[in-house]
Amino acid sequence: MKMEVPTGFDAVLHPPARLQIAAVLAQAREAEFALLKEITGTSDSVMSKHLSAMADAGYVTLRKAASDGRQRTWAKLSSSGRSAFRRHVKALEVLAAAARS
Amino acid sequence: MQATDALTALDAKRAAEAQLARACNCPPWRHAVFGLLMGALVVSPAFEQTIRFAILVGILCCIPLIIRSDRKRMGMFINGYRRGKTRLVALGVLAVELSIYMLSVYYGMVLHNVVAPVALGIGGAVIGILGSMLWQRVFVHELTS
Numbered sequence: 001m002k003m004e005v006p007t008g009f010d011a012v013l014h015p016p017a018r019l020q021i022a023a024v025l026a027q028a029r030e031a032e033f034a035l036l037k038e039i040t041g042t043s044d045s046v047m048s049k050h051l052s053a054m055a056d057a058g059y060v061t062l063r064k065a066a067s068d069g070r071q072r073t074w075a076k077l078s079s080s081g082r083s084a085f086r087r088h089v090k091a092l093e094v095l096a097a098a099a100r101s
Numbered sequence: 102m103q104a105t106d107a108l109t110a111l112d113a114k115r116a117a118e119a120q121l122a123r124a125c126n127c128p129p130w131r132h133a134v135f136g137l138l139m140g141a142l143v144v145s146p147a148f149e150q151t152i153r154f155a156i157l158v159g160i161l162c163c164i165p166l167i168i169r170s171d172r173k174r175m176g177m178f179i180n181g182y183r184r185g186k187t188r189l190v191a192l193g194v195l196a197v198e199l200s201i202y203m204l205s206v207y208y209g210m211v212l213h214n215v216v217a218p219v220a221l222g223i224g225g226a227v228i229g230i231l232g233s234m235l236w237q238r239v240f241v242h243e244l245t246s
């Protein structure tokens with residue numbers, strides 16, 4: 001069933017892996033690249049592309065930190081990313097409710 | 102835009118949250134450490150100023166160590182006061198711990214009674230452990246229900 005795109009729908013967050021990244025970062029203050037990769041089931045390169053796209057949109061901030069002699073990447077949801085995520089989930093819920101009725 | 106796309110996306114979000122809840126493993130020692138810090142805070146008025154100060158500095162030094170340990174163990178750090186039902190648990194524990202701390206201050210520093218702050222400290226540690234365990238249960242339930 002084809003439907004109108006509701007207000008709040010965000011094309012940046014629509015790919016399932018990006019929605020999952022945002023869902024994790026909405027709960028955790030900060031999460032490591034490896035954890036996000038494990039939860040979304042993506043490869044290093046795909047995860048990097050998703051995080052770069054979200055960072056370019058201003059939804060995520062990335063920082064590198066050394067731990068146990070290895071460089072690790074940490075991701076954090078920005079306040080605009082948090083708002084966009086909430087709006088996008090609401091839009092998806094509206095679509096899902098319309099589909100069920 | 103297909104309606105099924107929205108349903109699929111929401112399913113993916115829920116699956117990620119459930120996985121996050123599973124990844125957020127909090128071993129018994131982690132609950133115990135939180136309880137011990139709460140207990141140490143409450144028992145501190147039983148001691149003279151220098152020791153009291155040392156206990157408070159020790160507690161403050163432990164906080165970044167706990168955060169670092171959580172980050173290393175789980176690959177993330179979750180704020181205890183995060184939005185959601187867990188905030189009620191965190192604020193409830195904080196209110197109870199502060200109340201018994203004030204009682205401990207009264208007994209230890211005003212009445213110079215040592216026994217009461219020690220007893221209250223043990224109570225504070227137990228409440229801290231139980232509060233931490235409850236927080237964990239509420240968090241997992243919230244993300245998996």
